[in-house]
Amino acid sequence: MTPIVAFTDLDDTLFQTAAKCRPNQNLRTAALSSSGEPLSFMTLGQQLLVDLLLKDAYLIAVTARTGASLSRVKLKFNHGAIVNAGGTILDPNGQVDQKWHDITAPKAKQSQALLTEALEMANCFIDHFALEAKARLIGDYGLNFYLSIRTLPGHGSELSDLEKELSEFFGPKAAVNLSGHNLTVRPAYLDKARAVEFFIENYLAFSPEEGLIIGLGDSLADLGFLNLCHYQLIPTNSQLAKFRAL
Template identity: 30%
Template sequence: MTQSPRVFVFTDLDDSLFSSKRKHTKTDDSQITSINKQGEIESYATLQQQKLVQMLAALKASFIAVTGRRTSAYEHCIIDQVSNSEYAIVSHGALILDDKSELLPCWFKYLNNNFDMTHWQEKLTQTHCQLIDYFSAINCDARVRLIIDHDICTYICIKIPVHYQQESLLDKINLYLQQLDFRIHGNEGNFAILPPYANKELAVNYLIKKLNMSDKDVVFGIGDSLSDLPFIRNLDFAIFPKSSQIMKAISHVE
């Protein structure tokens, strides 16, 4: 029996389907999209972002989040198509969750079979301490966090306060981070220090195989940052917000 064509949407969340309360200019059309455990509003979607989700939902698309958020932050999202999804990719691709936000057992097995997890867990812990010392030495009051999700060290998150975000300092920090034995994702004053298993493209490709996607299916990718491009580039269609890091990178094209 021939399988009916399916529609899938692999989508980043922050600055793609919505933006933080700090970045969003609230209007009568704004929709609340993320609420923390204290019941405080975290983010909103513009009318255009809402229409995008509605348009894809009308195609009966299956939405799969591909986000840098760890599990607890992913669960703050209240967009039905995202929160009720069968799968989610979180912590910059390090973890794949099931529909109950539990770590997918086959993905955990895949990680242990393909990466020296003990080595990278120790290296992340050591690098976290090293980075705290580095920012103290340059008198930069950065927030440096080792993100542990489902008892796995997934990545290191660095947030530089706005008043420190001079171009010369950010260039200096970026140069230092590039010397570390990790992949680095930077966007304005935010940096993520990523081990090899924190890889959105790797996780997306894993789910593509698990879900037996074929050339009869239609697969969309939505993202805003350069780190989203690898997981999007092999999908059927790509969607980028006009104010995204990706669009800024290609703004010179005439």
């Protein structure tokens, strides 16, 4: 293998739900739901891009998915992965990197009060406006990492006021990001970029100067780690592409 690594976000970068795909496309199932049904799909362009990367690069997932939901993705990440929005690093054997876990676990524990408060605020907002949205804490390996609030596809704007409210309330203590119909609240310590930095230092067989690092991502939550890469691949019409065009 050549010294090329591609750090890639998954959802809305390499695949998406059927509702976001144009009809009559040559779609391939990319991930299953928790009940085992096909849930996310790759367009032909996304399939070709992944094939191209897999040919010469080590592909590392950098995702907000938990370890369990990563296992429902049909692409295999045999060189390690970053899950829980940076909270956990899995080594090439799929085992939790203990050194990184020891860094993030105490911070995750300290963030419980913040997450509980954010969950209460979200549930109040959902009840008040009678939204068909669901707020839940995303946890893994005995820790809660962040809050996810999902509404129906195409109804993301219903969460705009909640995004503003949470963002003003928590200020620099948390990153609040509305992308599509998914609103997330991540305690400030939780950052994909820090996990990618750790991964580069501890897992790459080459130094960044001796190889090529490519980053792929679609949302503002990906921006930090994309900035650590030599090149950035951003889907057109994504949140990040629109942000960059401003």
